[in-house]
Amino acid sequence: MRVPMTEYLVIDLDTERxxxxxxxxxxxxxxxxxxxxxxVYDRDPREIHQPIIDPNRYEYTFSPDPTYCRILEYxxxxxxxxxxxxxxxxxxPPTIDMLIDVAAxxxxxxxxxLDAEExxxxxxxxxAQKYTAHHKATGHIR
Amino acid sequence: MTAIDESPATKLTVQEQExxxxxxxxxxxxxxxxPEIMRDHSIAPRSDLEEIVLAEGVDRMQVERIxxxxxxxxxxxxxxxxxxxxxxxxxxxxxxxxxxxxxGDVAYLSCHxxxxxxxxxxxxxxxxxxxWKNEPTVGVNPGDGFIHNDARFGNVHxxxxxxxxxxxxxxEIIAWVAATIHEGxxxxxxxxxxxxxxxxxxxxxxxxxxxxxxxxGHLRRDLLTFLQHSVRDPKLQLADLKVKxxxxxxxxxxxxxxxDEVGVDTFVGALRTTVEDVDVEVRRRIxxxxxxxxxxxxxxxxxxxxNILIKxxxxxxxxxxxxxxxxxxxxxxxxxxxxxxxxxxVKSMMMQxxxxxxxxxxxxxxxxxxxxxxxxxxxxxxxxxYDAPMGQSLQASFRGFSAFxxxxxxxxxxxxxxxxxxxxxWYNQINTFLWGGITQHGDMVGNLCADLNGMPGGxxxxxxxxxxxxxxxxxxxxxxxxxxxxxxxxxxQLVSKRLVRDNMGFGKFxxxxxxxxxVAAEGTAQWGFMTVTSxxxxxxxxxxxxxxxxxxxxxxxxxxxxxxxxxxQDNKKFDLSIEKVMNExxxxxxxxxxxxxxxxxxxxxxxxxxxISQGAGGGYGDPLERLPESVVKDAELGRITxxxxxxxxxxxxxxxxxxxxxxxxxxxxxGGPPGALAAGQAxxxxxxxxxxxxxxxxxxxxxxxx
Ligand SMILES: [Zn+2]
Numbered sequence: 001m002r003v004p005m006t007e008y009l010v011i012d013l014d015t016e017r018x019x020x021x022x023x024x025x026x027x028x029x030x031x032x033x034x035x036x037x038x039x040v041y042d043r044d045p046r047e048i049h050q051p052i053i054d055p056n057r058y059e060y061t062f063s064p065d066p067t068y069c070r071i072l073e074y075x076x077x078x079x080x081x082x083x084x085x086x087x088x089x090x091x092x093p094p095t096i097d098m099l100i101d102v103a104a105x106x107x108x109x110x111x112x113x114l115d116a117e118e119x120x121x122x123x124x125x126x127x128a129q130k131y132t133a134h135h136k137a138t139g140h141i142r
Numbered sequence: 143m144t145a146i147d148e149s150p151a152t153k154l155t156v157q158e159q160e161x162x163x164x165x166x167x168x169x170x171x172x173x174x175x176x177p178e179i180m181r182d183h184s185i186a187p188r189s190d191l192e193e194i195v196l197a198e199g200v201d202r203m204q205v206e207r208i209x210x211x212x213x214x215x216x217x218x219x220x221x222x223x224x225x226x227x228x229x230x231x232x233x234x235x236x237x238x239x240x241x242x243x244x245x246g247d248v249a250y251l252s253c254h255x256x257x258x259x260x261x262x263x264x265x266x267x268x269x270x271x272x273x274w275k276n277e278p279t280v281g282v283n284p285g286d287g288f289i290h291n292d293a294r295f296g297n298v299h300x301x302x303x304x305x306x307x308x309x310x311x312x313x314e315i316i317a318w319v320a321a322t323i324h325e326g327x328x329x330x331x332x333x334x335x336x337x338x339x340x341x342x343x344x345x346x347x348x349x350x351x352x353x354x355x356x357x358x359g360h361l362r363r364d365l366l367t368f369l370q371h372s373v374r375d376p377k378l379q380l381a382d383l384k385v386k387x388x389x390x391x392x393x394x395x396x397x398x399x400x401x402d403e404v405g406v407d408t409f410v411g412a413l414r415t416t417v418e419d420v421d422v423e424v425r426r427r428i429x430x431x432x433x434x435x436x437x438x439x440x441x442x443x444x445x446x447x448x449n450i451l452i453k454x455x456x457x458x459x460x461x462x463x464x465x466x467x468x469x470x471x472x473x474x475x476x477x478x479x480x481x482x483x484x485x486x487x488v489k490s491m492m493m494q495x496x497x498x499x500x501x502x503x504x505x506x507x508x509x510x511x512x513x514x515x516x517x518x519x520x521x522x523x524x525x526x527x528y529d530a531p532m533g534q535s536l537q538a539s540f541r542g543f544s545a546f547x548x549x550x551x552x553x554x555x556x557x558x559x560x561x562x563x564x565x566x567x568w569y570n571q572i573n574t575f576l577w578g579g580i581t582q583h584g585d586m587v588g589n590l591c592a593d594l595n596g597m598p599g600g601x602x603x604x605x606x607x608x609x610x611x612x613x614x615x616x617x618x619x620x621x622x623x624x625x626x627x628x629x630x631x632x633x634x635q636l637v638s639k640r641l642v643r644d645n646m647g648f649g650k651f652x653x654x655x656x657x658x659x660x661v662a663a664e665g666t667a668q669w670g671f672m673t674v675t676s677x678x679x680x681x682x683x684x685x686x687x688x689x690x691x692x693x694x695x696x697x698x699x700x701x702x703x704x705x706x707x708x709x710x711q712d713n714k715k716f717d718l719s720i721e722k723v724m725n726e727x728x729x730x731x732x733x734x735x736x737x738x739x740x741x742x743x744x745x746x747x748x749x750x751x752x753x754i755s756q757g758a759g760g761g762y763g764d765p766l767e768r769l770p771e772s773v774v775k776d777a778e779l780g781r782i783t784x785x786x787x788x789x790x791x792x793x794x795x796x797x798x799x800x801x802x803x804x805x806x807x808x809x810x811x812x813g814g815p816p817g818a819l820a821a822g823q824a825x826x827x828x829x830x831x832x833x834x835x836x837x838x839x840x841x842x843x844x845x846x847x848x
Pocket of ligand 1: 022
């Protein structure tokens with residue numbers, strides 16, 4: 001069974017692997033950080049948050065300072081989907097944001113008797129139901 | 143402070159211990175904050191009465207009826223404060239009313255208002271119970287009211303002042319009612335109550351430990367005078383004390399009726415049942431989350447005086463129905479800067495995340511966080527010691543909120559039953575102007591603009607966030623009418639609510655946008671502005687699941703010129719934006735400069751411009767997954783530039799086509815906007831391919847855009 005763990009990642013309980021939710025690419029050992037199996041780009045934040053006032057004249061421009069802040073972009077090696085971003089000081093190691101107890105996850109789902117992907121949802125609210133149904137119909141969300 | 147353990151070698155007899163205790167009690171020099179009270183955020187054990195009442199069993203329907211009536215009373219009290227309060231904060235809903243058990247646990251909070259208070263006000267009540275109740279010179283009697291503001295004794299921050307009154311029957315306290323308002327001005331070294339410039343705790347303004355200011359129904363004039371004498375706005379201090387007293391009394395009147403009807407036992411049982419119900423339910427909900435460890439580190443770029451980098455670490459471990467939050471690894475406190483926060487304030491903002499964003503359906507009780515263990519090193523900037531200044535403690539505490547908001551999405555993503563939607567990070571800085579000086583009416587004042595309430599946020603897995611929607615700490619807070627304010631203060635917002643193009647957390651679904659504010663004073667003997675936030679070099683919030691965070695925000699100023707004079711001479715110059723003013727420099731005699739967002743109180747001469755922008759909410763999901771028609775629509779509305787459409791979203795369009803669509807021309811063949819998108823989609827495919835091909839090259843991949 002595949003359990004959706006983030007927007008772009010599932011844990012496959014049969015193989016105990018992180019797997020891309022978009023293209024089913026194998027990402028890595030589910031007992032470890034998924035980030036090790038991604039492609040990483042060390043992005044200059046000025047390329048994303050571009051200056052709004054003239055960077056040649058002013059120190060503070062709406063762009064983060066690249067000597068303070070870098071954006072690590074993590075891509076699925078299969079489809080190139082940007083799975084996650086980290087805002088970190090230059091040289092700071094990636095944040096290990098999730099370490100999942102896979103055995104406990106399996107036990108939890110076995111006990112529930114449910115299929116994790118089948119029952120997956122984005123939560124309550126008329127709002128959620130309306131938009132989710134619409135985007136699902138067009139294939140915009142999973 | 144270093145404590146040296148010199149325990150006596152011989153054990154004292156019971157009698158000797160009594161003598162020692164009495165000696166220590168009689169000769170205590172100073173009763174400061176009590177670590178036993180301050181480190182503990184869990185609910186109190188049952189009192190004897192609660193034990194007896196609950197052992198007999200409660201009627202659930204009765205409990206529900208009592209809860210509803212309490213809620214009605216608290217909402218009425220809340221509305222009284224909002225309608226009558228003199229503080230700008232009160233007018234925008236930055237306040238709360240609540241009822242507490244005899245031991246001080248919040249049993250119910252007003253529907254509106256600042257939920258964070260449900261994690262905090264048990265501290266001062268426990269203090270009153272422990273130190274003042276049996277103290278012959280103080281005591282707690284019917285009609286008494288205690289005031290308090292110092293966060294070292296338990297508060298969100300020192301701008302907030304509480305009025306706490308006991309409900310008593312037969313000489314016993316059976317509950318407490320309190321109203322808390324963000325009053326702002328508190329006599330700190332800068333006006334407005336949250337100085338970015340405080341360098342010692344004595345710069346933070348009033349240091350009110352809980353003390354009795356209302357005695358047997360009478361507001362004590364001597365103490366009131368002392369407080370008025372200690373702040374810049376004596377009128378405000380008096381007016382809002384009266385407002386809080388009146389609101390609390392009104393709530394107590396209604397609750398008295400409930401108690402008269404159902405009896406003390408049933409009433410006490412109902413309060414405790416609510417507290418315990420929530421505790422049980424929270425444990426059950428934690429049990430639904432997958433076991434594991436979840437980590438979110440944040441970095442702050444400012445002491446509000448100089449640029450730095452300091453970390454706030456948060457690791458949550460879930461195992462079964464237990465949750466442990468570990469803040470170790472957080473940077474040290476800085477003993478001459480204002481950014482430090484006491485741990486209780488950080489916890490209060492974690493509670494804000496829990497009750498507003500994790501489980502908004504739960505009654506707002508102390509017990510919503512009671513079972514969560516929190517590990518933290520005292521002496522860090524998120525767990526500051528007694529001697530640390532904490533004028534801008536929000537710098538640490540709001541990041542406690544952000545950690546909890548971001549981590550819950552990861553913890554709860556797989557759960558089949560959700561209590562709320564997954565939400566990308568809310569903007570977490572109070573980008574606004576604090577101000578002070580002498581008004582056009584000759585009054586001395588100090589406070590702030592409501593624009594801090596214009597925080598954007600709310601990107602979800604299925605929709606964009608909202609622009610300037612509400613502050614993270616108060617869903618119903620208002621950004622107020624600037625024009626009304628201008629009647630009372632000698633400055634205008636020349637630009638009040640204008641969105642800054644491209645100021646957005648990009649994603650598959652974008653975070654909401656923030657607006658800019660441009661102010662200038664005129665016609666005052668003395669006036670000044672300040673700003674109190676970080677995030678000018680390092681983004682203060684991050685995106686979610688491939689979305690991006692917010693940008694970095696400058697304070698821009700034009701000094702040495704009077705723009706009012708310029709505009710009077712040539713009204714075409716009255717088309718202002720930060721981008722336009724700073725890049726085009728339309729006022730020839732002006733000096734144009736940028737600064738980080740920690741501006742200490744700065745004297746503003748007539749017509750000098752101060753310009754800031756609200757931040758942006760974090761984006762959700764990979765921006766390349768955003769629908770091209772949504773990107774074009776953003777461009778069409780002027781929310782993003784064509785450059786951002788191409789470089790971030792990889793959508794190319796023909797700008798000439800946009801006005802055509804505005805005039806109502808038919809959509810293009812794909813049903814999307816006309817003309818442009820075929821090329822855009824090709825670019826997107828190229829991008830994907832570049833990412834894909836990069837795979838063979840190893841872990842570092844260059845994503846070539848365009
Ligand atoms: Zn993939």
